[in-house]
Amino acid sequence: MRPAHLLLAVLVAAVWGVNFTVVEVGLGHFPPLLFSALRFLAAAVPAVLLVGRPKVPWKWIVAVGLVLGVAKFGLLFLGMSAGMPAGLSSLVLQIQAVFTALIACAVLGERPTRTRALGMAVALGGVALAAVDEGTAGPLGAFALVVAAAACWGVSNVLTRRAAPPDPLNFMVWVSTVPVLPLLGLSLLTEGPSRDLAALRALDWQGAGVVLYVAWVTTVFGFGAWGWLLRRHPASTVAPFSLLVPVFGMSSAALFLGEPVSPPRWCAAALLVGGVALTSLAPPRARAATGAVEAGAGEPVGVAGATVRMTGEAAR
Template identity: 60%
Template sequence: MKPSHAALAVLTTTIWGINFVVIKVGLDEFPPLLFSSLRFLAAAVPALWFVGRPRVAWKWVVAVAFALGVAKFGLLFLGMGAGMPAGLSSLVLQSQVVFTIAFATVLLKERPRPVQLVGMGVAATGIVLIALDYGLTSPLSALLLVVLGAIAWGLSNVATRYAKPPDALSFIVWVSAVATLPLLALSAIFEGPTAIVDALSGATWAGVTSLLFVAWVSTLFGFGVWGFLLREHNASTVVPFALLVPVAGMFSGWLFLDEQVSPVRLGAAALVIIGMAAATIHTPAPRPLPDQVPLSVP
């Protein structure tokens, strides 16, 4: 991977780490499904006027919209709304790395190299240490919701890799647009029209700012860059960078929420970085994908 591409991956995952703190602010004002719907609405509406139609089959736009937008973010926001703390959520969500590589191996016939597997193991050890240091004190149902969100993210990574959209920004804008209405419908069904009206009428500047950060910085910029990287490199090369998200989440929690950063967490963060580096160096150029590979979506 080129140094410039690696720098983009690090920047994106850092933004996503900080994003968990921002999400917590938004969830103080909006119900989870409504907040998820509004973030995609805010990402899609202004941008649709400036981007063309996605130059991929619509089935891939719909697949990623439901896997990434509806499933991954709907489940993540529900889990955080049910009690999962920001730092722990940023950690648990990175189990998507394992699911992505598993899906890529089965569906895309990608074969991770031994050094990548070793690096993933080292980084995963750091993830486990951080989890033990945090302590799994949140409700089990909330934890399971975030794990299910990680599975959905892994599936969306593989779908994006297979679709290989030539314009990653246009692709994520249309994905956001497609995800908006299903999430809004789910919010109306499960959270109720009264909760929606109350949240919208009582929104503060803090809530609106968090919504715009999640929509424009995390979604448009973050997933636009992520889609570009997945188009240029194998999933097993790009996805390990996501292991930096809990590191960024941990430090942003320390910086903005006054959470303590213990020596154990610092050591675990070092393992994550070392493992990520081992999993991404000397990656060969991506080979052509097979003409037809089946992909199952929810």
């Protein structure tokens, strides 16, 4: 990988990691479901006018939009609003790689190798340690919401694998159009019109900047740059940089939000990141009879390609 490409990969990981801190700030301006709806609205418009028509069937766009946009991000923002720290959220969300592998095994018949199974066990051990640590310092209900968000992300990864979008940026922009109305409806029902209107009326430059960051910088730039790197390098070369996301997430939260990082949390981070590395980067066992469709030039076969592509939305 050229030095400029390497720096771009690190920049994308930093953008995605810092995004958790930005989301934490945004939750001080907006109710969580309204914030998520605004994020997708800003990500879709005007980008949807620039990326061209969808390149996959609408059933996949709608399915991923509902699971990733409504379920995953709704649960993530609710969990963070309920007290889940930004840095810890950036770490725990990476358990999506384990959920992806498990769901792919059940749905796609992609049996994990021993290395991948070991990685899942190590990552789960990291999450368990993080849960014990959080249980002494914060609400476990919020922790559970973020774990549920990771599970939904795993489902969306498998759906994306089935959709096999030829242009990840085009796909993500069109996916962003789907959650806007459902999230707005849920926000009106659960958060209330008065609270939503009050947040919109109180919109200031910081609130607007937060929405633009999570929409344009995190989604449009981050996902576009990640897809650009994947078209030029093997996924096995690009994927390890996604493991820097929780590093930047925890560091930025500690620096800008003053979130403490306890020794058990650092141990949990080491276990989870190491386990995710084994789970995501170990080549899956080939399927008999039907075989697996190769994700692209130099990419590993199986769900790893979908995981690598969708890791960009880890914030996100």
